[in-house]
Amino acid sequence: MANELSETQKSQIGKQNKKGQTYTDPNHLFFKAPRTAAFYTGSEVIKEAIRRASVDVMVAYPITPQSEAAALIGELYAEGYVADYMRGESEFAVMGQCAGAAFGGARVFTTTAGPGTMRAMENFPMWVGSRLPIQMIVTCRGINSPLSIQPDTLEMYFLLGTGMLMWHAETAQDFFDWMLMGYIVSEQPDVHLPLALCCDGFFVTHTKDTVMLTPPEMCLPPYDPYRSPVVCMDMESPPVRMMRDPFIMKSNYISYMTHASWQEETRAACERSRKHTIPLIGGLIETENVDAEILIVASGTAVSQGREAIRLLEDEGIRVGLVKVKSLRPFPFEELREATKNAKHIFVPEFNVIGWLATELKAALPDNHRIIAGPHVAGGMTMPAEVIVRKNSDLSGVFGYYAAGVS
Amino acid sequence: MPPEYRDLVEQSTYGHEDRGWKDIGNSKELIEAHSLCAGCPESMAFRYILASLPNPEDTVMVGSTGCTSLVFPMVAVHNIHSLFGNQNAVASGLKRALTVRFPDRIKDVVVLAGDGATVDIGLDMTLQAWFRQEKFTTICFDNELYANTGGQESGLMRKGFVAKMAPTGKKFDKVRLPEIARESGCCYVVNLTVSKPSLVEKVIKNAVLLAREVGPTYIQLYTPCILEIGKNSMEGLQEMRDSEKPGERFNYKEYITDEAKQYLADLDAKKKSAVIPAAQLTE
Ligand SMILES: Cc1ncc(C[n+]2csc(CCOP(=O)(O)OP(=O)(O)O)c2C)c(N)n1
Ligand code: SF4
Ligand SMILES: [Mg+2]
Numbered sequence: 001m002a003n004e005l006s007e008t009q010k011s012q013i014g015k016q017n018k019k020g021q022t023y024t025d026p027n028h029l030f031f032k033a034p035r036t037a038a039f040y041t042g043s044e045v046i047k048e049a050i051r052r053a054s055v056d057v058m059v060a061y062p063i064t065p066q067s068e069a070a071a072l073i074g075e076l077y078a079e080g081y082v083a084d085y086m087r088g089e090s091e092f093a094v095m096g097q098c099a100g101a102a103f104g105g106a107r108v109f110t111t112t113a114g115p116g117t118m119r120a121m122e123n124f125p126m127w128v129g130s131r132l133p134i135q136m137i138v139t140c141r142g143i144n145s146p147l148s149i150q151p152d153t154l155e156m157y158f159l160l161g162t163g164m165l166m167w168h169a170e171t172a173q174d175f176f177d178w179m180l181m182g183y184i185v186s187e188q189p190d191v192h193l194p195l196a197l198c199c200d201g202f203f204v205t206h207t208k209d210t211v212m213l214t215p216p217e218m219c220l221p222p223y224d225p226y227r228s229p230v231v232c233m234d235m236e237s238p239p240v241r242m243m244r245d246p247f248i249m250k251s252n253y254i255s256y257m258t259h260a261s262w263q264e265e266t267r268a269a270c271e272r273s274r275k276h277t278i279p280l281i282g283g284l285i286e287t288e289n290v291d292a293e294i295l296i297v298a299s300g301t302a303v304s305q306g307r308e309a310i311r312l313l314e315d316e317g318i319r320v321g322l323v324k325v326k327s328l329r330p331f332p333f334e335e336l337r338e339a340t341k342n343a344k345h346i347f348v349p350e351f352n353v354i355g356w357l358a359t360e361l362k363a364a365l366p367d368n369h370r371i372i373a374g375p376h377v378a379g380g381m382t383m384p385a386e387v388i389v390r391k392n393s394d395l396s397g398v399f400g401y402y403a404a405g406v407s
Numbered sequence: 408m409p410p411e412y413r414d415l416v417e418q419s420t421y422g423h424e425d426r427g428w429k430d431i432g433n434s435k436e437l438i439e440a441h442s443l444c445a446g447c448p449e450s451m452a453f454r455y456i457l458a459s460l461p462n463p464e465d466t467v468m469v470g471s472t473g474c475t476s477l478v479f480p481m482v483a484v485h486n487i488h489s490l491f492g493n494q495n496a497v498a499s500g501l502k503r504a505l506t507v508r509f510p511d512r513i514k515d516v517v518v519l520a521g522d523g524a525t526v527d528i529g530l531d532m533t534l535q536a537w538f539r540q541e542k543f544t545t546i547c548f549d550n551e552l553y554a555n556t557g558g559q560e561s562g563l564m565r566k567g568f569v570a571k572m573a574p575t576g577k578k579f580d581k582v583r584l585p586e587i588a589r590e591s592g593c594c595y596v597v598n599l600t601v602s603k604p605s606l607v608e609k610v611i612k613n614a615v616l617l618a619r620e621v622g623p624t625y626i627q628l629y630t631p632c633i634l635e636i637g638k639n640s641m642e643g644l645q646e647m648r649d650s651e652k653p654g655e656r657f658n659y660k661e662y663i664t665d666e667a668k669q670y671l672a673d674l675d676a677k678k679k680s681a682v683i684p685a686a687q688l689t690e
Contacts, residue, residue, distance in 0.1 A: 056504065056507050056508070057500065057503055057504055057507065059500065083507040084503045084504075084506070084507050086499075086503070086539070088496070088535075089531055089532065089535040090531065092493070092496075093493070093496040093531070093532050093535065094496075096489070096490070096493035096496030096497045096500065096532065097496045097497070097499050097500035097503075098500060099489055099493075099496075099497055099500060100469070100487070100496065100497035100498060100499060100500025100501035100502075100503075100504065101500035101501065101503055101504040102500070102504070103487050103489075103497070103500075103501055103504075104467070104500070104501040104502075104503075104504030104505045104508065105504055105505075105508055106500075106503075106504035106507060106508065108500075108504075122490055123489075123490065123493075126489050126490055130489060225508075231485065233467050233485040233486070233487050233501065234467065234485065234505060234508065234509070234514065235464060235465050235466065235467055235484065235485050235514070238412075238415075238416075239415075239482075239483045239484050239485050
């Protein structure tokens with residue numbers, strides 16, 4: 001069954017927390033509760049989602065462009081919506097503190113960006129192997145030298161192999177909904193994995209948008225740590241010795257097999273998340289006019305720019321379809337194959353220099369000569385719709401010229 | 408249930424208020440076999456510490472990579488190994504989560520890690536947890552080198568010692584972590600060896616009880632790596648005794664704040680008043 005609650009969680013539904021919010025059935029909260037429009041920055045939207053998320057512990061550390069959101073959660077803590085909140089001493093430590101809190105059975109939230117993500121990297125495969133359903137917002141920014149704080153999604157490339165669930169939000173509305181839904185998916189016993197919920201820094205965090213919010217007096221049911229597939233470290237269950245002999249140093253088959261099968265299992269858990277995710281976020285991808293011969297496949301704000309380019313191309317009489325990739329892990333193989341089966345040209349605009357989404361698509365789709373990686377912008381450059389139009393026109397042979405500075 | 412588990416239920420000392428090292432030999436220990444080198448003093452240290460924890464039924468331990476991490480899988484209190492050097496960060500998050508989840512109960516958190524983990528790779532997290540006054544105990548198994556990776560130089564190694572990665576001898580002094588701990592906000596700091604189980608018991612009990620209420624505590628234990636310093640299995644104890652003589656590196660050293668002293672004195676007084684004098688019993 002998708003998105004089940006435990007009996008303990010069900011028994012909380014309808015009860016109030018100490019702020020007077022009512023623990024609400026997630027499906028009711030997401031799909032039936034009345035919504036009101038608010039005009040907020042992405043950072044404020046993160047705060048509003050956490051207000052409704054029954055988070056136990058948040059660990060914060062300043063780095064642009066997530067500092068504002070992280071500080072706003074501090075205000076929520078001061079108001080009593082988050083049970084504990086602290087500033088760590090570095091992102092490596094922050095992710096360790098998050099791990100400790102999650103090992104101890106707390107619902108945990110953190111945010112990071114760019115160099116912070118890279119500094120913390122050692123933690124992410126550890127979170128996965130330890131089955132810690134921590135939610136981490138990644139507000140992507142440059143990781144190159146010279147120092148840059150500008151939007152750039154290169155850091156997501158490094159997260160792809162960690163084993164975490166990974167979603168890429170396009171808008172503040174995605175963010176609001178997916179943060180709340182993310183906890184429900186992450187905490188399912190057959191998933192129980194961390195979620196990296198990524199967005200393009202500044203474009204989403206620092207711009208204002210109209211967002212439809214659920215009522216502030218409703219919140220998610222609390223986390224139930226006893227649904228974890230591994231033991232919660234609170235000495236509330238018998239401390240059976242985990243193993244007779246630690247596997248780490250052993251050079252024998254059973255040791256290799258243990259490590260291999262656990263890696264397989266965590267990857268399988270990621271795949272199993274589909275059945276929970278699809279009904280909540282409405283599929284791992286979203287499509288428009290995929291019967292067209294030309295498609296734009298993108299994630300994050302590159303989708304918005306793609307939409308705009310499609311409108312401009314329409315004016316030229318060129319029909320182009322759109323695929324928005326919402327989940328990168330699990331990767332929507334089948335969905336993408338189906339959505340691109342009619343396409344002759346597949347353009348993949350990205351906010352990073354290497355084009356990791358195009359690489360992923362080339363490995364996933366048949367006839368991958370159809371995939372045209374780009375345009376790529378990086379280091380904070382914006383991606384005007386015209387740039388996508390040019391790339392598109394150029395390679396599809398309609399008309400062509402080359403835009404300097406854009407490859 | 409396997410006999411080993413039944414023994415834990417029926418013959419271990421969870422919940423015994425006066426548990427201590429003397430239970431070793433006539434109760435089920437919280438540590439089973441271990442895979443340390445034969446005669447490694449770390450194994451004695453583990454046994455004494457696990458026998459001395461005041462509240463093992465509600466204690467969670469946090470370890471780090473190193474020789475100690477080979478022992479933890481066989482320890483019968485919940486314990487976390489995650490990465491090398493992050494133990495005090497993990498313990499900070501853990502203690503906070505347990506405090507949020509069990510506001511009316513005592514849940515002790517005890518870190519136990521090697522000197523490389525505590526002083527080198529994890530130093531910032533060790534110190535920052537103390538600065539923040541996180542309420543848990545940090546125990547360092549100081550064997551003065553990186554044992555698990557084959558005997559490389561560590562910050563707690565003696566100056567001049569020739570080791571891997573210190574081919575002409577270590578160039579700087581043994582880091583004075585006990586003093587640093589005192590200055591960083593620990594209310595109770597002890598530097599000792601594990602040659603005397605009764606002393607280890609007293610120190611560990613104090614450290615855990617103080618960390619509950621007063622503030623962070625730090626215990627540095629000499630657990631010589633007999634393998635890397637070229638000693639035989641039988642020679643660990645003598646090595647510790649030699650190093651605790653006056654003027655030596657592990658001569659017993661204790662720092663305690665006035666507040667911590669007062670807290671222990673109050674605890675003591677409470678305990679004494681709770682015991683009915685023998686004279687009254689006979690009447
Ligand atoms: C990030 C990282 N760097 C290096 C290592 C390799 N490593 C594993 S154990 C260890 C040494 C442990 O030394 P110490 O903390 O003193 O413990 P001991 O083995 O001496 O008890 C090292 C360097 C690692 N596991 N992770
Ligand atoms: S290598 Fe050294 S510290 Fe590790 S178990 Fe052997 S003697 Fe003990
Ligand atoms: Mg060592």
